[in-house]
Amino acid sequence: MALRIYLEKTVGENCSSIDDGIKVLHLISPELVKGASVEVDFKGVNSLLTPFLNACFGELL
Secondary structure, rough: OEEEEEHHHHHOOEEEOOOHHHHHHHHHHHHHOOOOOOEOOOOOOOOHHHHHHHHHHHHOO
């Protein structure tokens, strides 16, 4: 079973800050280390900025 993270509920409709990206990264990373699947739901997100993306997903690359 995959962990599903709802960005709107986790950080709000504006995913813009480094702090928000780190918050989501801390939810995602432990699951990936265990080999589990993670789904990120963008429904309800109005803006998605580079600082958020770099802090969250960029660290996974």
